[in-house]
Amino acid sequence: MQEFGIGLLGFGTVGAGVADGLIRNGDLIAERTGLRPVLRGIADLDIATDRGVAVPRELLTTDAQSVIDDDAVDIIVELVGGTGIAKTFTEAALRRGKPVVTANKALLAKHGAELTALAREHGAEIYFEASVGGGIPVIRALREGLVSNRIDWIYGILNGTCNYVLTRMEKEHLSFEEVLADAQRLGFAEADPALDVDGHDTAHKAVLLASLAYGFNVPLDDVPVSGIRGLATEDITHARELGYAIKLLAVIRRAGEHVEVSVHPALLPQEHILAQVGGVFNAVMAHGDMTEETLYYGKGAGREPTASAVLADICDVTKNLQSGSPRQFVGPGHSNAALSLADASEISTRHYIRLSLLDRPNVLAEISATLGTQDISIASVVQKETESNDHVSVVLVTHHATNRQCQAALAAIAAMDAVRDEPVHIRIEDV
Amino acid sequence: MQEFGIGLLGFGTVGAGVADGLIRNGDLIAERTGLRPVLRGIADLDIATDRGVAVPRELLTTDAQSVIDDDAVDIIVELVGGTGIAKTFTEAALRRGKPVVTANKALLAKHGAELTALAREHGAEIYFEASVGGGIPVIRALREGLVSNRIDWIYGILNGTCNYVLTRMEKEHLSFEEVLADAQRLGFAEADPALDVDGHDTAHKAVLLASLAYGFNVPLDDVPVSGIRGLATEDITHARELGYAIKLLAVIRRAGEHVEVSVHPALLPQEHILAQVGGVFNAVMAHGDMTEETLYYGKGAGREPTASAVLADICDVTKNLQSGSPRQFVGPGHSNAALSLADASEISTRHYIRLSLLDRPNVLAEISATLGTQDISIASVVQKETESNDHVSVVLVTHHATNRQCQAALAAIAAMDAVRDEPVHIRIEDV
Numbered sequence: 001m002q003e004f005g006i007g008l009l010g011f012g013t014v015g016a017g018v019a020d021g022l023i024r025n026g027d028l029i030a031e032r033t034g035l036r037p038v039l040r041g042i043a044d045l046d047i048a049t050d051r052g053v054a055v056p057r058e059l060l061t062t063d064a065q066s067v068i069d070d071d072a073v074d075i076i077v078e079l080v081g082g083t084g085i086a087k088t089f090t091e092a093a094l095r096r097g098k099p100v101v102t103a104n105k106a107l108l109a110k111h112g113a114e115l116t117a118l119a120r121e122h123g124a125e126i127y128f129e130a131s132v133g134g135g136i137p138v139i140r141a142l143r144e145g146l147v148s149n150r151i152d153w154i155y156g157i158l159n160g161t162c163n164y165v166l167t168r169m170e171k172e173h174l175s176f177e178e179v180l181a182d183a184q185r186l187g188f189a190e191a192d193p194a195l196d197v198d199g200h201d202t203a204h205k206a207v208l209l210a211s212l213a214y215g216f217n218v219p220l221d222d223v224p225v226s227g228i229r230g231l232a233t234e235d236i237t238h239a240r241e242l243g244y245a246i247k248l249l250a251v252i253r254r255a256g257e258h259v260e261v262s263v264h265p266a267l268l269p270q271e272h273i274l275a276q277v278g279g280v281f282n283a284v285m286a287h288g289d290m291t292e293e294t295l296y297y298g299k300g301a302g303r304e305p306t307a308s309a310v311l312a313d314i315c316d317v318t319k320n321l322q323s324g325s326p327r328q329f330v331g332p333g334h335s336n337a338a339l340s341l342a343d344a345s346e347i348s349t350r351h352y353i354r355l356s357l358l359d360r361p362n363v364l365a366e367i368s369a370t371l372g373t374q375d376i377s378i379a380s381v382v383q384k385e386t387e388s389n390d391h392v393s394v395v396l397v398t399h400h401a402t403n404r405q406c407q408a409a410l411a412a413i414a415a416m417d418a419v420r421d422e423p424v425h426i427r428i429e430d431v
Numbered sequence: 432m433q434e435f436g437i438g439l440l441g442f443g444t445v446g447a448g449v450a451d452g453l454i455r456n457g458d459l460i461a462e463r464t465g466l467r468p469v470l471r472g473i474a475d476l477d478i479a480t481d482r483g484v485a486v487p488r489e490l491l492t493t494d495a496q497s498v499i500d501d502d503a504v505d506i507i508v509e510l511v512g513g514t515g516i517a518k519t520f521t522e523a524a525l526r527r528g529k530p531v532v533t534a535n536k537a538l539l540a541k542h543g544a545e546l547t548a549l550a551r552e553h554g555a556e557i558y559f560e561a562s563v564g565g566g567i568p569v570i571r572a573l574r575e576g577l578v579s580n581r582i583d584w585i586y587g588i589l590n591g592t593c594n595y596v597l598t599r600m601e602k603e604h605l606s607f608e609e610v611l612a613d614a615q616r617l618g619f620a621e622a623d624p625a626l627d628v629d630g631h632d633t634a635h636k637a638v639l640l641a642s643l644a645y646g647f648n649v650p651l652d653d654v655p656v657s658g659i660r661g662l663a664t665e666d667i668t669h670a671r672e673l674g675y676a677i678k679l680l681a682v683i684r685r686a687g688e689h690v691e692v693s694v695h696p697a698l699l700p701q702e703h704i705l706a707q708v709g710g711v712f713n714a715v716m717a718h719g720d721m722t723e724e725t726l727y728y729g730k731g732a733g734r735e736p737t738a739s740a741v742l743a744d745i746c747d748v749t750k751n752l753q754s755g756s757p758r759q760f761v762g763p764g765h766s767n768a769a770l771s772l773a774d775a776s777e778i779s780t781r782h783y784i785r786l787s788l789l790d791r792p793n794v795l796a797e798i799s800a801t802l803g804t805q806d807i808s809i810a811s812v813v814q815k816e817t818e819s820n821d822h823v824s825v826v827l828v829t830h831h832a833t834n835r836q837c838q839a840a841l842a843a844i845a846a847m848d849a850v851r852d853e854p855v856h857i858r859i860e861d862v
Contacts, residue, residue, distance in 0.1 A: 021721055025579050031646070032578055129576070135722030137576020145560075145568025147463055148456050148742035215462070273728065276707045283726075290452060290739035291566030294729035295714075297704065298722055308721035311579035323754035
């Protein structure tokens with residue numbers, strides 16, 4: 001059986017999972033694909049720590065370049081992470097014409113177009129199933145399964161930490177800070193949770209999905225991102241009473257020649273299947289012009305699920321290498337010059353607004369009038385239990401209005417004497 | 432750009448959808464894949480009816496063999512359906528070494544191993560994404576996305592008609608007959624609904640999924656199948672009160688060297704995401720040893736979703752033909768001699784049982800004792816509102832017991848004087 005040499009760069013959690021998968025399920029892979037991927041080198045700065053995987057000692061090295069240069073290594077698996085040395089290694093591998101399999105969403109979101117161009121120049125290719133949705137084969141679903149579809153929109157729950165925090169805030173009526181601290185203790189959140197809870201990890205993945213679906217180079221820095229830090233439990237509770245769940249969503253949606261790409265907490269109708277995605281699970285819902293809604297759901301992170309995605313890519317590469325055709329269907333950075341990022345301020349949705357108001361006559365009439373100056377009409381109002389002697393909490397649901405209209409109205413409302421605290425504003429996504 | 436000739440056999444609903452997709456999204460496909468599939472022939476017995484698709488008149492013929500034989504046709508798309516002439520056409524195409532793309536689950540469930548062997552013999556291949564789950568790319572998720580995973584189990588909601596009927600029975604408290612009649616009027620059910628509601632369509636798909644996941648030739652005739660005909664609305668209501676939804680499930684589950692493959696209505700915990708799959712939607716949940724649960728959801732039938740899956744396969748074939756490597760990863764009938772179908776009577780689950788009992792002392796004690804003779808213990812009992820002067824409806828939930836134990840106990844119970852009507856018995860699946 002034809003063998004293909006695998007060079008692993010990075011022997012941390014996922015790297016050890018990949019090595020373990022190759023050892024444990026290597027015969028199964030060979031039986032299914034007719035080809036055998038074989039570990040030929042593993043590079044990490046730390047080769048002393050026992051990773052609990054029985055790899056031959058002589059495969060380990062601290063010299064990544066030697067693995068990249070090894071003629072017995074056909075495929076480079078980059079699991080170093082980050083956009084520094086990982087980029088250098090990836091470029092070095094591509095320049096040698098070696099296909100690269102990566103789980104590095106940050107690298108691809110920032111430098112995908114450049115790296116894809118380099119790969120093409122040298123007859124190589126980048127595979128990145130593991131970079132979005134962990135063990136869920138969503139990249140190949142979009143790339144191959146929906147290849148004949150114009151993609152109308154994609155909604156994604158792409159960060160397990162955020163979804164875990166939101167699920168527990170809703171079910172246990174705990175504060176963001178309480179759940180986060182517990183999640184850190186349990187290992188579901190990083191010591192520095194910013195990349196996750198502030199939405200950046202989701203944004204990286206959104207950029208990859210949007211690039212794949214629409215074939216243009218989505219500029220990460222122009223994607224509006226807001227995370228779940230500071231989200232109040234009472235808004236989750238109010239949303240629930242109104243029939244909604246709050247999820248951190250990646251929204252990717254085409255309108256004419258523009259594509260909205262954004263990351264924000266949003267109210268989703270409770271009966272919608274995306275609202276049912278709980279805990280650390282991820283899900284991507286993609287709407288094609290032929291398929292209509294399709295959904296892909298599973299564990300979005302973790303050693304084994306992510307390693308499964310890396311191994312799926314490795315198998316694809318071995319098949320492509322065998323047939324001498326390393327090319328995949330379209331990837332990120334593929335040029336579709338006609339499309340560009342939509343202006344986020346012109347996106348129109350319904351809005352959830354919570355205000356803390358002085359409990360005096362006519363305040364609601366003033367609020368309504370101020371919204372009216374921006375052509376925003378109110379669909380429903382609920383006055384919640386009194387917060388204090390003189391203030392009441394009021395929850396408004398508006399009809400459709402753009403972000404620009406909503407922000408302008410809220411700025412005016414925030415400046416009113418009768419309004420205490422910054423107004424809370426969350427978009428409602430009518431999927 | 433390299434062109435590949437497509438020969439379409441069958442120009443009904445899906446065939447017209449495929450032709451329409453090729454015309455409408457042909458440029459998109461070419462842009463994404465770098466290859467162009469081109470319609471070169473369409474065969475149907477009826478070439479007079481206007482299908483609403485602008486195909487050149489000269490492509491139409493009533494002679495399928497001429498399309499198969501046409502040297503300009505590289506790929507045969509079989510959408511004739513059934514296991515008669517469709518088999519003859521498929522064999523003829525494979526014998527000429529032409530890859531066949533098909534949506535024909537009945538043909539593959541019955542003759543998959545034989546056709547796969549024929550394909551291999553002639554250097555051809557069969558592609559069947561469209562045969563399970565319509566527009567959901569679930570076949571390639573299993574075949575490629577989970578290629579490195581041992582599959583522990585698969586649960587599938589695979590028939591949109593059944594799921595539509597069950598959803599409306601639950602939501603609107605209507606009888607099976609009422610909803611079925613309405614579904615037929617609305618076009619969601621066939622005039623002869625047996626293939627759908629009696630579970631055979633689901634069984635065909637279950638056989639394909641099981642063959643793919645476990646690599647052995649699953650004998651369709653040995654798969655226990657029960658459908659939703661005769662399911663009482665009151666059992667759906669009782670199940671709901673107990674925290675369950677009733678779904679028609681394909682269950683595929685490995686235990687040692689045996690694989691359970693069965694189709695039956697089952698109680699699923701309401702909060703489980705599979706229980707949330709409503710209306711005509713399909714979903715497949717597959718548990719891999721590395722990924723854990725993954726779920727694939729979407730429209731399981733209809734012209735456009737099915738055509739999308741056919742087109743995805745066509746694109747795969749063009750890529751494989753270009754690289755001279757028509758082989759896919761494992762397909763049905765792939766021999767794994769070590770595995771065989773499990774004995775359905777030895778499958779152990781919890782059970783939902785409804786009895787109509789004479790309202791007299793000690794009856795419940797007798798029932799409990801009879802269940803006890805088969806080592807079945809009762810987890811909960813609910814006595815429902817009185818049905819008549821002298822009978823009460825009693826719902827039991829048992830602890831784990833095999834089907835054999837349960838059937839034996841129910842036979843004894845049915846013979847008791849105090850029991851009116853045939854006992855109702857539905858499995859509970861603790862996914």
